Amino acid sequence: MGSGTRDRTLIRQYGEVAETFRTWSGAYANLADARLGACVVAASDEWYAPAARLLDAAPANYYFHDDEGMRWVDGWETVRRRQPGNEWCVIRLGRPGTIAGIGLDTSFFTGNFPPVVSVQACRCESDAVPEGVAWTPILRATEVKGDAQVVHPVDDAGIYTHVRLNLHPDGGMARLRVFGRIAVSAQTLPDRGDLAALELGGRVLACSDAHFGSVSAMLAPGPQVQWGKGWESRRRRVPGHDWAVIALATPGVLEEVVLDTKFYTGNHPASFSLQAADLRQHAPGGAADDALIVNQAMYWSELLAQQPLRGGAENRYRIDGDGERICTHVRLNIYPDGGVTRLRLIGRPVRGSD
Incomplete structure (x- = not known):
């Protein structure tokens, strides 16, 4: 590792939150926040790092250290795909809601991020999404940049419970933010x-x-x-x-x-x-x-x-x-x-x- 890379690692050990993300976080809730109960219910591959880290509310770290001192990539990263198709993961949102924007965070992923990403959404009562469910495209195939935080606006009034993040064809992503409004109903409100x-x-x-x-x-x-x-x-x-x-x-x-x-x-x-x-x-x-x-x-x-x-x-x-x-x-x-x-x-x- 060259000295320039070492210096960069020391300076940017922890990711920073881009102003765009701060702005959207102020206007909308992150429906994919693990603190709200959001979780990954299925993933095609988690060879290098589990998809659950996409939902961490904290900014990405250059490397994630577990309780045993092992070093892992702080985000979701798949194997290098050698056959047709793409990698994906399905996330149950913390609360049903309308989606206003998709935040793609590839912090520290510089040579291993997916070149293209797409996102679909659906609504179903169960945690796991049954086969044959109708997925609605909310973010069509979109070019991705490495080591960046970008929010893509969504023009859709539907209320959704799950999203499917597609990596074309494979790669890694630090965080996913699903900015939107929680659907509040009389049944979800307490008396006090x-x-x-x-x-x-x-x-x-x-x-x-x-x-x-x-x-x-x-x-x-x-x-x-x-x-x-x-x-x-x-x-x-x-x-x-x-x-x-x-x-x-x-x-x-x-x-x-x-x-x-x-x-x-x-x-x-x-x-x-x-x-x-x-x-x-x-x-x-x-x-x-x-x-x-x-x-x-x-x-x-x-x-x-x-x-x-x-x-x-x-x-x-x-x-x-x-x-x-x-x-x-x-x-x-x-x-x-x-x-x-x-x-x-x-x-x-x-x-x-x-």
Whole structure:
């Protein structure tokens, strides 16, 4: 290995998230996120690395080391195909939903990426896709670049449960992102629960800064189990404070906020507050509408006045009210900066004509 290659490996041991991916992650949920329950149900070949790594929420590493110290490629990589056809894998999405874009991440795959990729989608109730199912092309044969992150828009209004990623003819890919909107139904909503939950369709529209961690990680399911896997802004050196604007999965009445700062003990915010708005009449439907919402969020009325925060703790605060204030969006303000592991906005969804 030449010195130039060694230097490149040291500098880029861990992959970076491209701005395009950050933009799409802000506007849409990743339906192929393992944290939502997405999983690979079938694959034609996994000679060099398992397809399940496509669904890892973390950026790709140059090499993946397992618990026994073995070194593996961090992504899915097949054998070199020597006969007609192509390699493929079928993924059950974490939640059914509409697909707006396909993110293809070939980080660190420079001479072994597939030259062409296509993606199909279907809807079925079982985990495994039965033979003879009708697959809908959502990304036709598309040229792929090595060591790159590219999002291809999808123009399809269907609700899907599975996708099939086709590598033509073979090769490796670090990550797959299926950007879209989770299909929320009355059956999937709890009578009382976290209305900002990623798995229900809650999403972050924008934030002031996410230098050290993904802002969407705040809404991810489950407890935080590793340092650095929450939202953390850089140290603020100018007046003001950091913030994030969140679209709830469904309109509802909020009753309690849980702000978890586990693993953030010297870098947690000193305090926080909440603002909220009911934008049901606006029926936002795209990135332009989201931008307008974000620009107006600083003027929303206060839902919870500024409250102190403890680091390394689960901070719980009751949201007092008359039980009639319906919210669709919330702005979380942290003062002046810092890290947040998880945010839970507990309340009652508004159903039907409520």
